[in-house]
Amino acid sequence: MLAQRASRHPQVTHAIISLLFVTLIAGILSGWQAMLNAEQEQSKARLQLETDAIAEQLQIRFEMQAQALQRLGDRWPLHHDNRHFWEQDVRALLTGFNNFQAIEWLDSQYRLQWIEPLAGNEEAVDFVYTPAHSNYSVLKQAQNTQTPLLSNSFTLLQGGHGLAYFVPLYRTTNEPASFDGFLIGVFRVEVLLADLLREERNYQLSIDFRDEEQLLFSHRTEDTLQKSWSVSSPVLLGRNSGFHITAMPTASLMASSTTHLPLLILISGLLACVSLCYALWLALLSAQRLQALSASNHQLQQEIVRRQSVEESLHQNQAQYKLLLDMTNYSHDALFIIGMNPQELVYLNRTCWISLGYTEEELRQIIAIAPADIMPDALRWSLELRELAERGGNSIYQQHVTTRQGKTIPLEISVQHLNRYGRAYLICVGRNNSEQLEVAARLQQLSQQDGLTGLYNRRYFDEALDREWRRARRQSGPLGLLMLDVDHFKAFNDSLGHQAGDDALKQLAKAMSENLLREGEAVCRYGGEEFAVILPGADISQCAEVARHLHAAVKELQIAHPSSRQSWLTVSIGAASLPAVEGEHPESLISLADKALYQAKAAGRNQTFLYGADDPG
Numbered sequence: 167m168l169a170q171r172a173s174r175h176p177q178v179t180h181a182i183i184s185l186l187f188v189t190l191i192a193g194i195l196s197g198w199q200a201m202l203n204a205e206q207e208q209s210k211a212r213l214q215l216e217t218d219a220i221a222e223q224l225q226i227r228f229e230m231q232a233q234a235l236q237r238l239g240d241r242w243p244l245h246h247d248n249r250h251f252w253e254q255d256v257r258a259l260l261t262g263f264n265n266f267q268a269i270e271w272l273d274s275q276y277r278l279q280w281i282e283p284l285a286g287n288e289e290a291v292d293f294v295y296t297p298a299h300s301n302y303s304v305l306k307q308a309q310n311t312q313t314p315l316l317s318n319s320f321t322l323l324q325g326g327h328g329l330a331y332f333v334p335l336y337r338t339t340n341e342p343a344s345f346d347g348f349l350i351g352v353f354r355v356e357v358l359l360a361d362l363l364r365e366e367r368n369y370q371l372s373i374d375f376r377d378e379e380q381l382l383f384s385h386r387t388e389d390t391l392q393k394s395w396s397v398s399s400p401v402l403l404g405r406n407s408g409f410h411i412t413a414m415p416t417a418s419l420m421a422s423s424t425t426h427l428p429l430l431i432l433i434s435g436l437l438a439c440v441s442l443c444y445a446l447w448l449a450l451l452s453a454q455r456l457q458a459l460s461a462s463n464h465q466l467q468q469e470i471v472r473r474q475s476v477e478e479s480l481h482q483n484q485a486q487y488k489l490l491l492d493m494t495n496y497s498h499d500a501l502f503i504i505g506m507n508p509q510e511l512v513y514l515n516r517t518c519w520i521s522l523g524y525t526e527e528e529l530r531q532i533i534a535i536a537p538a539d540i541m542p543d544a545l546r547w548s549l550e551l552r553e554l555a556e557r558g559g560n561s562i563y564q565q566h567v568t569t570r571q572g573k574t575i576p577l578e579i580s581v582q583h584l585n586r587y588g589r590a591y592l593i594c595v596g597r598n599n600s601e602q603l604e605v606a607a608r609l610q611q612l613s614q615q616d617g618l619t620g621l622y623n624r625r626y627f628d629e630a631l632d633r634e635w636r637r638a639r640r641q642s643g644p645l646g647l648l649m650l651d652v653d654h655f656k657a658f659n660d661s662l663g664h665q666a667g668d669d670a671l672k673q674l675a676k677a678m679s680e681n682l683l684r685e686g687e688a689v690c691r692y693g694g695e696e697f698a699v700i701l702p703g704a705d706i707s708q709c710a711e712v713a714r715h716l717h718a719a720v721k722e723l724q725i726a727h728p729s730s731r732q733s734w735l736t737v738s739i740g741a742a743s744l745p746a747v748e749g750e751h752p753e754s755l756i757s758l759a760d761k762a763l764y765q766a767k768a769a770g771r772n773q774t775f776l777y778g779a780d781d782p783g
């Protein structure tokens with residue numbers, strides 16, 4: 167749980183570990199420092215003890231010699247007359263203590279009268295203490311108080327530092343006591359201290375002996391340490407408390423009063439601290455790795471699931487794609503896709519090449535090299551498709567394709583524009599619509615055909631006349647029209663029956679159709695028993711010619727007409743021809759032809775009456 171939290175916040179955990187590390191290190195260092203300080207205090211205390219001992223030894227030694235001098239002084243009243251004994255005592259004292267520079271007698275005038283030994287102290291002979299001398303006041307005080315006093319340190323005439331112990335000499339046998347000067351013991355400080363150190367077991371100490379601040383003696387051992395601390399002990403010599411000994415630590419002292427324990431504790435503490443923090447850090451890393459591994463596993467699982475899903479979807483898509491492809495390939499419709507910019511065929515289904523009798527490769531090659539071999543109109547259609555793609559519209563085209571066997575197949579191609587992935591495509595679905603075209607043509611024909619006679623009907627006539635009129639106008643030519651009506655047909659019907667009338671109309675229609683010679687000429691049933699013949703480009707004479715042919719053809723039929731004068735069926739024809747010019751209309755032509763027909767009827771029937779352009783109408 168904790169590891170999970172730690173791995174979730176690695177930076178915080180790093181900071182905590184770092185803080186812990188720093189705290190532990192600081193604690194260990196401060197503990198180590200405290201132990202060092204304790205050891206130092208212990209060393210100090212030990213050194214202080216040693217120094218106090220030296221000071222005490224020094225005091226004792228001095229006191230012994232001071233008392234010896236004092237005893238000599240006490241014997242002064244006995245020996246002042248016979249100084250020989252006194253001098254013997256002095257020499258004995260000098261022999262016993264070698265740290266005396268000299269033992270002197272100073273008279274009451276402070277003049278040196280006697281000095282032992284003389285050798286080495288010649289310069290002091292006849293020395294007089296004057297008030298200017300630094301020890302003069304001490305002499306005075308000793309004289310006045312009748313108490314021995316130790317001088318301050320001074321520089322010996324022989325070199326080195328000396329101390330003088332002034333023992334006032336009084337003869338108390340006299341009343342009042344007479345003052346005879348001083349017995350002076352001059353100590354050599356260096357010898358006093360050196361002897362002491364030599365004899366004492368603490369000789370290895372490094373010490374300084376000072377009078378107030380003045381250094382009188384200094385001793386250094388080789389292993390003296392340069393430390394910031396030292397200890398000091400006061401030394402009371404002959405009631406003079408201005409002396410003190412300062413001792414410096416030495417390596418041997420420190421070695422004897424310290425141990426390696428703090429260092430061991432420091433090292434082991436540091437090692438423990440580093441190990442602990444390293445272990446924590448490793449644990450954190452491990453937790454992080456574990457979490458990363460877990461996350462990675464989770465991601466991997468998700469990825470596997472996703473891939474399985476994608477694979478499944480891919481399989482489905484592939485199956486769907488295959489199904490789509492199969493459906494597309496086996497569709498009756500030709501499906502092909504044209505990519506634009508550049509314009510190229512990107513897909514065509516199986517129906518395309520099967521229906522045309524080629525392999526796919528062959529068809530692709532033909533389309534690439536000679537598309538007109540497949541589609542005669544290919545070039546123009548290609549331009550139309552480009553326009554269609556540019557305006558993004560949809561359209562249906564009627565095209566014709568030629569099969570390998572040379573058969574032409576009509577194709578209705580539905581084209582849809584589509585933009586995908588930054589490119590324009592035209593989805594083309596082509597269908598063989600020959601049957602529809604035939605049906606349409608048939609319907610068209612039926613819509614234009616007269617049911618009874620099979621001729622064009624009145625509707626076709628109206629359209630054809632307009633069309634031919636426009637054509638004639640474009641060509642600046644004439645247009646001819648015959649209006650033909652069966653003579654006495656009512657009587658025919660009445661006598662032979664309506665069915666016979668129908669048959670007769672059929673025969674007439676057939677005959678007229680068969681006698682039309684030129685292309686574009688059309689015979690139409692204008693209504694009832696009336697017919698109209700459109701003669702494009704025919705002037706009035708050509709109309710007359712056609713009318714003659716028609717009369718002949720009708721005559722040839724020899725359809726019996728019981729009520730007719732000729733005994734067979736005849737027709738009357740009104741013919742008209744007009745140039746299709748500005749100001750003229752097809753209705754004018756009909757009107758003229760009608761008028762001519764009327765006149766032909768009126769003139770006795772079975773004849774043609776003409777209205778040319780020049781006729782007044």
Ligand SMILES: Nc1nc2c(ncn2[C@@H]2O[C@H](COP(=O)(O)OP(=O)(O)OP(=O)(O)O)[C@@H](O)[C@H]2O)c(=O)[nH]1
Nearest residue numbers: 652653654655656657659663664665667668694695
């Ligand atoms: N059998 C048959 N008769 C038709 C058809 N259409 C029109 N008729 C007849 O044709 C006759 C035309 O008669 P009318 O207009 O009087 O003219 P007509 O008898 O031919 O006399 P004229 O034209 O003056 O020579 C009518 O009796 C109509 O019934 C048809 O489709 N079949």
